[in-house]
Amino acid sequence: MTSKAAPQRLTLLPGQQLHTRPREWLRATCGAAIGLFVSVWVCQLVFGAAVATLLIGPVGASAILLFSVPSGALAQPWSIFGGYLVSAIVATLVAQLGGHSLEMAALAVALSLIAMFALRCLHPPGGAVALCGVLAGPALQALDEKAVLPVMLNALTLIAIALFYNNLTGVRYPKRPLPEVNLQHTSDQPALQRVGFSDADLDAALADIGGFVDLTREDLTQLVRKVEDAARRRSMGTAQVADIMSRDLRCATPETRVREALDLLHAHRLRVLPVLDAEQALVGIVSLTDLANFVGRSGSFRLLRRGGGEKSPLSEVMTSPVIAVSPQLPVSELIPMLSSQGLHCLPVVEQNRLVGMVTQTDLIAALQDNLLMRG
Incomplete structure (x- = not known):
């Protein structure tokens, strides 16, 4: 009997299938x-x-x-x-x-x-x-x-x-709700919660069931979210990050000066620059926000224009390590990353080499195309 036959045989047994x-x-x-x-x-x-x-x-x-x-x-x-x-x-x-x-x-x-x-x-x-x-x-x-x-x-x-x-042994016990991260520091709920189900919806569903459900609220929420993710992957078919990412990129090095990075962002109307080392491996990323915060610590933009910070290298400013994705990642999995984790774009890396960038704009275009095709 092959190794694949045993799981198949187990699914034929009476009783509830255990997904362990x-x-x-x-x-x-x-x-x-x-x-x-x-x-x-x-x-x-x-x-x-x-x-x-x-x-x-x-x-x-x-x-x-x-x-x-x-x-x-x-x-x-x-x-x-x-x-x-x-x-x-x-x-x-x-x-x-x-x-x-x-x-x-x-x-x-x-x-x-x-x-x-x-x-x-x-x-x-x-x-x-x-x-x-x-x-x-x-x-x-x-x-x-x-x-x-x-x-x-x-x-x-x-x-x-x-x-x-x-x-x-790697099992979090007791179960406690994970702390909610409010990146905008406002009273608004995260984007996925505004368009998806709420705690009130969950309570209403449990009240309709009436019986005892042996799941914590956190686990039940995670289960429903995973069901939603699986449904999105199914509805979006085989679309991958490689299908929607930008490939003609503008990059910098750790030695690139802050002034040069600002000029490059301004010239190409970009919000972020990937930072590559001599072997073309991704070592960091720098955004307009990073530069603004750096300049703010230096005093003001005037100070930068007078030469106060223009000689500083990006190695002092860039964010590292960088969250990156694979070109084979399903587009549907970008939704939580670009909507609830405070990320506006993601580098795409294959075999330690930067091959593209995917942004919120790319994701919105892919979702619009998917809606049009389904309509």
């Missing part, structure tokens, strides 16, 4: 094993083997969540901490008031679920914690109201291991 790689399977498996072992070991040291064994079920379930789906809303630190805490408290109260029967265990699970929903800390293994708290053996029952302590020790140990292991 075997490397992620191994990472999650090792993390869950480490988390379970260390948590039970620590609990055993403090409260004894009997208590640790009674609580091993919910700990194992939590370990799977924290390491296999660390981006899920059910696996965040507050979910496990709050879920374990309210479930342990509810189970203790129900057991003290109603005894250790199956009926009381079912009631404890139901009340714990309501509390977790209300406190936004839904964590399914919390139900198992409530079940254990009511139906546990004598070792846990002997602790009485202090039965909350081994439960919370397990929760805190698991969270600590998840924080260390997930981040060490």
Whole structure:
């Protein structure tokens, strides 16, 4: 059987297809094993083997969540901490008031679920914690109201291991919204958010679904954005950066003087100049803004005209390193780069050589052509 046959065979299996790689399977498996072992070991040291064994079920379930789906809303630190805490408290109260029967265990699970929903800390293994708290053996029952302590020790140990292991293996945990970069320092939203969906749209869609969605808002937003990107790539066909970039370029060197760069920009009505070294490799880029800021530090444009800064080389002014793209990059992938990252143009590099420049104007022309062809 060829190597391509195995993934195809997996897609024929019943159940939801998992879009994860075997490397992620191994990472999650090792993390869950480490988390379970260390948590039970620590609990055993403090409260004894009997208590640790009674609580091993919910700990194992939590370990799977924290390491296999660390981006899920059910696996965040507050979910496990709050879920374990309210479930342990509810189970203790129900057991003290109603005894250790199956009926009381079912009631404890139901009340714990309501509390977790209300406190936004839904964590399914919390139900198992409530079940254990009511139906546990004598070792846990002997602790009485202090039965909350081994439960919370397990929760805190698991969270600590998840924080260390997930981040060490390249998975950002816990999930936090990325800080929004406001390049214009205004109250306007980024361009893609003004023309795409908003947080209010996302909330409305979730309200229409009605059920619980085990995705953080950040992950859900990223998922929808990626769907939009895939749709743009499909609608724009095979258009690449090489199809729309400018090829007849004006360039400078690190030794080019500021005055010469200004004259070159003015003569060709350009906003940026790529800077190449002796081997014609791209080493920097300089814009009118860079020159204006440099001149501002020198005093004024008058100072420049009097010779104050005209002998300064571009190596003192240019931006380096430079964000560049490949000529084979799909045009659709330029949209977020040239609309939300504060970039007005991008050098196009192939085999370390500058082969073109692509600008916002080039992108707009390509989008207009695509709309006309579809119309």
